Amino acid sequence: MQRVSPTSTIWRTIVSKARKNVFFINDPFAARSFSAVPVVAAAKKLHQPEIPSDFQKWGSVGFCRTSKFASGFNxxxxxxxxxxxxxxRLKDRYPEDIASVWDDYHIGRGHIGATMKAKLYHLxxxxxxxxxxxxxxxxRGSGYTTxxxxxxxxxxxxxxxxxxxxRGTQAAPYFTLTFYTEFAESKDLVLIRGDVVFTSKLTDPEAKWLLETAQSFYLNDARYKLVERFNRQTHDFEFKDVLQVLDMPIL
Structure with a gap:
């Protein structure tokens, strides 16, 4: 478990490092989710466009639900x-019906399903x-993991x-989200799919909480000020402010 750093030096270092080592590139596979498939199967799909090199960094650790690093995946x-x-078939359904189908599909499948209004997604x-x-x-119990x-x-x-x-960009992702915007214009609906990559590090309920909490920091005006401070005025950022907003004790 972690304690609050007495200075903001750590946050300046992290943000600076992140800006130099971006997880993503401009993604040509917009509005898609990802899964790992065996190398043998991939060999049969050589005609498909090559996947950008930055995504290969994540593929090398196995982008699938597992408790350890995966091998033998492309x-x-x-x-x-x-x-x-x-x-x-969903094009002619009401937004409420689409959301219901999406939620039902993910029940018990080891993924997180959610939806949001297009206006909120654009924000x-x-x-x-x-x-x-x-x-x-x-x-987590008596402390927290950041x-x-x-x-x-x-x-x-x-x-x-x-x-x-x-590890920087070589660090394994614990949890990933993909936003699907196919129904954004016609139904005012964006579908969200979450995948827990390493179940040994994150449970499904924890992943759902992270999804909702991350959204709240970007969509709530008061909370977003902390996000702005972290990215723009890092020297003024205090982690204890995040703890207070989430009603967590300062250890």
Missing amino acids: PLQPKPLDSIVDVH LEHRASECRYFVIPLW MFVQVQTPHMIFTGLEDYKA
Whole structure:
């Protein structure tokens, strides 16, 4: 478990490091989720576009639900929305029905399913373009583990702060989110899919809490000021302010 640093030096170092070592590149596979597939199967798909090198860093640690680093998997395999649900059949359904189908699909499947209004997604997208990084404490019993968050819509990645400090872009993601915008214009609805990468490090309930909490920091005006401070006035950022907002004790 971690304690609050008495100075802001650590945050300046982390933000500076993050800006130099971005998890993502400009993603040509927008609005997609990812899964790992065996190398043998991938060999049959050589005609598909090459996956950018930055994604291979994540593929090398196995982008799948497992309790340890995976081996024998190829770089990340893009997973379009129509491979998860029948997009054509949903086009004529009401937004409430689509949200219900999406939620039901993810029940008991080891993933997190959620939805949000398109207007809120666009606000998150705008704010994340200006303030990409943040830190969120995850309470566990008698203390907390700090998660490092990076947003580059339509993706959001969570990893342990200590892992990121030690490994940079080679740090394994604990939890990933993908925002699907196929119904944003026609239904005012954005679908969200979360994947817990390492179940030994993060439970599904914890992942759901992180999803909701991360959204609150980008969508709530008062909380977003802390995100701005972390990215723009790092020397003024105090981690204890985040703890207080989340009603967590300062250890």
